[in-house]
Amino acid sequence: MNNMFLITGASDGIGAIYADRLARRGHDLILVARRADKLAALAQQLTSQTGVAVEVISADLSNADDLARIENRLRTDDRIVGLVNNAGIAGETTLVEADPSFLTGMINLNVLAVTRLTAAIAPRLVGLGSGTIINMTSVTALMPEGFTALYPATKAFVLAFTEALQSELGSKGVRVQAVLPGITRTAIWTQEQLANIPADMVMEADEMVDAAMRGLDLGETITIPALPDSADLDAYLAARAALRPNLSRNHAAARYRA
Numbered sequence: 001m002n003n004m005f006l007i008t009g010a011s012d013g014i015g016a017i018y019a020d021r022l023a024r025r026g027h028d029l030i031l032v033a034r035r036a037d038k039l040a041a042l043a044q045q046l047t048s049q050t051g052v053a054v055e056v057i058s059a060d061l062s063n064a065d066d067l068a069r070i071e072n073r074l075r076t077d078d079r080i081v082g083l084v085n086n087a088g089i090a091g092e093t094t095l096v097e098a099d100p101s102f103l104t105g106m107i108n109l110n111v112l113a114v115t116r117l118t119a120a121i122a123p124r125l126v127g128l129g130s131g132t133i134i135n136m137t138s139v140t141a142l143m144p145e146g147f148t149a150l151y152p153a154t155k156a157f158v159l160a161f162t163e164a165l166q167s168e169l170g171s172k173g174v175r176v177q178a179v180l181p182g183i184t185r186t187a188i189w190t191q192e193q194l195a196n197i198p199a200d201m202v203m204e205a206d207e208m209v210d211a212a213m214r215g216l217d218l219g220e221t222i223t224i225p226a227l228p229d230s231a232d233l234d235a236y237l238a239a240r241a242a243l244r245p246n247l248s249r250n251h252a253a254a255r256y257r258a
Contacts, residue, residue, distance in 0.1 A: 002052060004079040005132075006030040006070070008061060008117070009087030011038040013186035014136065017209040018084050019046060019054075028053040030080065032070055033087070034060050061087050061113040062105050074120040082132040083121050085114045088154075090188055095149045103150055110154035115161065122169060129173035134216065135162045139182045139224065142236075155180075159222070166221045175219070179212040182226045 005022050009015040011033035019029055023046045031039050036058035043054035057073075059066035074080055088110045092098050118133055125131030137158040144152035162178035169176055183202050185194065194202055208225050215223030227233060 002026055002028040003081045004028040004030060004053075004077075005082035005084060006032060006074060006080050006121075007084040007086060008032045008070075008113070009136075010084075011035045011042065013188070014181070014184065014205055014209060015084070015086040016042055017205055018086060018134075021209060021213055022082075022084075023050040023052045023054070026050075026052065027082065028055075028079070030055045030057060030073070032057045032059050032061070034058060061117075062108040067113055067116060071116055071120040074117060075124065078124065080121065081125065081128065081130065082134070083117060084134045084136070085117060085158075086134075086136045087113065088136065090151045092148050092150050098150070106150055106154060110151075111157050114158055118161075118165065122165075122174070125174045126169060126172045131173070132175045132177075132216070133162075133165065133169075134177050134179060134212075137162070137178050137180050139180045139226070141180065163221060170221075175216065177212075177216050177220060178222050179215070180222065180224045181208050181212075182224075184208050 005027045007015050007018050007022070007029060010019050010029075010031035012035075015031075015033065019031055019042060023029060029043075029046065029052060031043060031054060033039055036056065039056035039058065043056050046052065046054050057070065059070055061067050061070065074083065089106055092102060092106060095103075114135060118135070121131070121133070125133070135158050138152070138155040140147050140152035141155040141159040144156065159178050159180070162176055166176040181203070183194075183197060184205050185202055186205050203226060211225035212223050215225070222233060222237075224233060
């Protein structure tokens with residue numbers, strides 16, 4: 001029996017491509033999304049092409065009952081050794097114009113579901129001393145001032161969460177990766193929107209996922225598929241780390257003293 005990955009937001013786009021790539025690596029799959037018909041068609045295609053077993057679960061992870069069902073599966077099914085937290089939404093307006101219920105839904109899906117599903121599988125993976133958690137975040141986590149308020153904030157949460165998880169779980173044999181796509185050709189963007197973006201800023205989803213998988217193989221905690229020089233990321237992380245000794249001290253800095 002093959003090891004199994006559970007992939008959220010798997011009905012199309014990035015999630016469906018992850019399903020294809022993981023199936024071709026010989027992993028059985030559980031595909032989770034709202035659209036049962038699209039999941040079933042993808043499952044049939046993957047099984048016929050690769051021979052792996054594919055189960056589909058129709059669930060809305062912003063719904064508490066559906067989220068609890070998937071949590072329970074991750075907590076109890078010893079075959080599942082990998083989780084791809086891909087489900088998420090974007091597209092909010094400015095905060096002053098936003099529908100509060102939409103904001104709540106985005107937090108529930110982009111933040112709460114990622115946290116709860118990861119917390120459900122992590123104890124088992126630690127017990128195994130192996131396993132993989134892939135969290136889909138975004139380059140907007142690194143440049144929030146250029147976008148709407150909430151979406152980058154949710155993705156910044158996922159990035160910080162993943163880095164902390166790697167610190168906690170990495171020494172216990174669990175691989176943890178944050179993937180930060182830039183603008184990627186998926187259904188999250190309309191054709192009209194993409195037409196107004198310079199072509200050299202838009203990556204095809206297949207290429208993005210293949211790069212992310214290569215980053216996983218390389219052992220990266222943070223993978224930015226579009227970043228030409230990884231030294232730039234290293235410099236950013238080093239600069240951030242250099243702040244640490246002075247972030248908590250017994251007196252305020254001189255400029256704040258009367």
